[in-house]
Amino acid sequence: MSKRKSNASEKEHFASRSPQIRKMAEPTATTTIQLTPQEERLKSLLLEVARHVDETQEGRDPVVLRWAGGWVRDKLLGIQSHDIDTAINVMTGAHFSAEIVALCKIPEMVEKHGVTPTDIGNLHKIAANPEKSKHLETTTIKLFDFDVDFVNLRKETYSDDSRNPQVEFGTAEEDALRRDATVNALFYNLNTGKVEDFTGGLADMGNKLIKTPLEPFQTFMDDPLRVLRLIRFASRLQFTIDPEAEKVMGESRVMQALRLKISRERVGVEVEKMLKGEYPKDALERINTLGLYHTVFTDPSKSDAPQPDISNWRTVYECLDRLREARTPGSIYDVLVHTKEAAYFSWVLAAVVPWAPFSQTAPTSKKTPPYATLAAREGIKAPNKVCEVITAAEKHRPYIMALKKAVCANDSYIHERDRFGMAIRQWEARGGQWRLQVLSAETRDTGKEERFLQGWQLFLDHLQELDVMEAPLLKRIIDGTQLAKALSVKPGRWMAEALDVCVAWQLRNPKATDPAGAVAEVRSKAVQLGIPIV
Known part of the structure; x- marks a missing residue:
C-alpha cells in the first residue's frame, strides 16, 4: 500500500523511530517510559491514593494501577497524550475516583502534591452503553490538565448473536487479550514503573504491525467493529495490518456480523475518525482493497438498493489526495477547502461518489434524497450538514460542469458576472458549502491528464477574476x-x-x-x- 510523505510532528515520530522503539523487535515486559513532570505528579498522586486505600481497606489484594492502551502506545512512539486510561485491579473506577476527590480535600495531601483548585476537576460518570462500545461504567476526572478515565480490569465473554459481551473483573492479561490490537494492549504499571506486554505488542510496534491479540476470525466475530478499528489504527499509525487478519476482515460471515451486530452510529464514529485523521486516503484505500465498501457505505434498510460499481472509485479519492498534497496559495484545494470541517466533508463526498450514477424518485414523484445521500445518512450516520451538501452536489453538478466547460472553451458569456455570481449564491443557498460542491464535481471528472486539473484551475481563477467567490455574502x-x-x-x-x-x-x-x-x-x-x- 502506498504511503504519502509525512509533514507534521506526529508523522515525523512515525517516520523516524526512537531508540526505544527500535528495541521492540524483542518482546519485553521491562521497557520503561520517560514521564513528563506533570505525568510524574499525576503518578505520585494516584499511588498515594492507592496506598491510602490499602491502609484503610484491609482483607483484599493491594491496589495496582496501570495506564493502558493508547497512552502507552503513543508515549512509546514519542507522542504526547493528554487522555489517560487508568485500569485498576481490585475496585471500580467510580470507587477509586471518589477516593481521589476525598483525599484531595485534606490539607496535608494538597500541600504534599501541590494541588491547586484548578488541578482537580469534577467527576463525570459515563454509564455503561454497549451500543457505543461502553461495556462498563467509566469515571472521568480532570487531573493536572489530563483527562483521566478510571475503570477496573475486565474480561469479556461474547455470544454468537451480539457484540455486547458479558463483562466481569479480570486480570491484566485477560484485559489485554480482550483488546482490538496488540499495540493497544500494553500497560504501564505505575507500581513498578515498567511496561507490561502480554500480547507481543512491543514487537508488533517495532515491526509497525497491527495484529489482533487472539485469533483474527474469532476476534472479529466477537466484535465486528474491530475490523474498522484496525483499519483506523493502521491508517493513523501508518502500520501494516497482519496478513492473517486481512484474510478474514472482508470474509462474508464477518461482514454479515458487522451488518447485524454493529449499530450504524458506531460504524459512523469509526469512519469519521478515519476521515478526520491525517491519512484519510489510506483509510479509504484499505476499505476498498479489503472489499468493505458495500458493507460500510450503504443504506442497510434498503435491501433492494442497487450495488454501485467501485471499479473506478480509487481515482476519486486519489485525486482528492493529490489535490491536498499539492496545496499551495491559490491552488484548487487551497481555494475550495478552508476549514477542518470542510476537509472532512470533502472526504465523505469522495466516499459516496460510487452511488452518484443512481437517481431515486419515489412512486409519488416526490423527490427523495439521492442514494449517495442515503449511503451517508444511513450507512455512517453522517450529520445533516454533510447530507445536505451531498444532495446539493448531486443536484448542481450538471450546471457546475457546464460553467467549467464554458470557461475552458472561452464561450462568449463567461464574462457575465451575474451569471456566475447568482449560480454560486444558489449553490450555497440550496445545500451550503458551495466550494465543496465544486470540488466534488471536479473529483468525479473523468480526466486524468494534467490538462484535466489545469481546466479546473482555470475555472477557479476565472471566478476569482470575476470577484464572485464571496457572492453568497453580498x-x-x-x-x-x-x-x-x-x-x-x-x-x-x-x-x-x-x-x-x-x-x-x-x-x-x-x-x-x-x-x-x-x-x-x-x-x-x-x-x-x-x-x-x-
Whole structure:
C-alpha cells in the first residue's frame, strides 16, 4: 500500500523511530517510559491514593494501577497524550475516583502534591452503553490538565448473536487479550514503573504491525467493529495490518456480523475518525482493497438498493489526495477547502461518489434524497450538514460542469458576472458549502491528464477574476420592504424572484450605491415576475 510523505510532528515520530522503539523487535515486559513532570505528579498522586486505600481497606489484594492502551502506545512512539486510561485491579473506577476527590480535600495531601483548585476537576460518570462500545461504567476526572478515565480490569465473554459481551473483573492479561490490537494492549504499571506486554505488542510496534491479540476470525466475530478499528489504527499509525487478519476482515460471515451486530452510529464514529485523521486516503484505500465498501457505505434498510460499481472509485479519492498534497496559495484545494470541517466533508463526498450514477424518485414523484445521500445518512450516520451538501452536489453538478466547460472553451458569456455570481449564491443557498460542491464535481471528472486539473484551475481563477467567490455574502442593495415601497405595491409571492433580479443587477454594477437602477430593472420585468404594478 502506498504511503504519502509525512509533514507534521506526529508523522515525523512515525517516520523516524526512537531508540526505544527500535528495541521492540524483542518482546519485553521491562521497557520503561520517560514521564513528563506533570505525568510524574499525576503518578505520585494516584499511588498515594492507592496506598491510602490499602491502609484503610484491609482483607483484599493491594491496589495496582496501570495506564493502558493508547497512552502507552503513543508515549512509546514519542507522542504526547493528554487522555489517560487508568485500569485498576481490585475496585471500580467510580470507587477509586471518589477516593481521589476525598483525599484531595485534606490539607496535608494538597500541600504534599501541590494541588491547586484548578488541578482537580469534577467527576463525570459515563454509564455503561454497549451500543457505543461502553461495556462498563467509566469515571472521568480532570487531573493536572489530563483527562483521566478510571475503570477496573475486565474480561469479556461474547455470544454468537451480539457484540455486547458479558463483562466481569479480570486480570491484566485477560484485559489485554480482550483488546482490538496488540499495540493497544500494553500497560504501564505505575507500581513498578515498567511496561507490561502480554500480547507481543512491543514487537508488533517495532515491526509497525497491527495484529489482533487472539485469533483474527474469532476476534472479529466477537466484535465486528474491530475490523474498522484496525483499519483506523493502521491508517493513523501508518502500520501494516497482519496478513492473517486481512484474510478474514472482508470474509462474508464477518461482514454479515458487522451488518447485524454493529449499530450504524458506531460504524459512523469509526469512519469519521478515519476521515478526520491525517491519512484519510489510506483509510479509504484499505476499505476498498479489503472489499468493505458495500458493507460500510450503504443504506442497510434498503435491501433492494442497487450495488454501485467501485471499479473506478480509487481515482476519486486519489485525486482528492493529490489535490491536498499539492496545496499551495491559490491552488484548487487551497481555494475550495478552508476549514477542518470542510476537509472532512470533502472526504465523505469522495466516499459516496460510487452511488452518484443512481437517481431515486419515489412512486409519488416526490423527490427523495439521492442514494449517495442515503449511503451517508444511513450507512455512517453522517450529520445533516454533510447530507445536505451531498444532495446539493448531486443536484448542481450538471450546471457546475457546464460553467467549467464554458470557461475552458472561452464561450462568449463567461464574462457575465451575474451569471456566475447568482449560480454560486444558489449553490450555497440550496445545500451550503458551495466550494465543496465544486470540488466534488471536479473529483468525479473523468480526466486524468494534467490538462484535466489545469481546466479546473482555470475555472477557479476565472471566478476569482470575476470577484464572485464571496457572492453568497453580498448584501442586498435594497430589501423587500423598500422594494415594495419603491414600486408602490404590496409584497407578494413575486418578492424572492424580484430580489434576485436586484442582486443580479448589483453583480453587473458592483460599484453602484443607489438602488434606483435595481428598482428600474425589476419594474422592467414586472409582467414576467407577476408584479401587479398599475
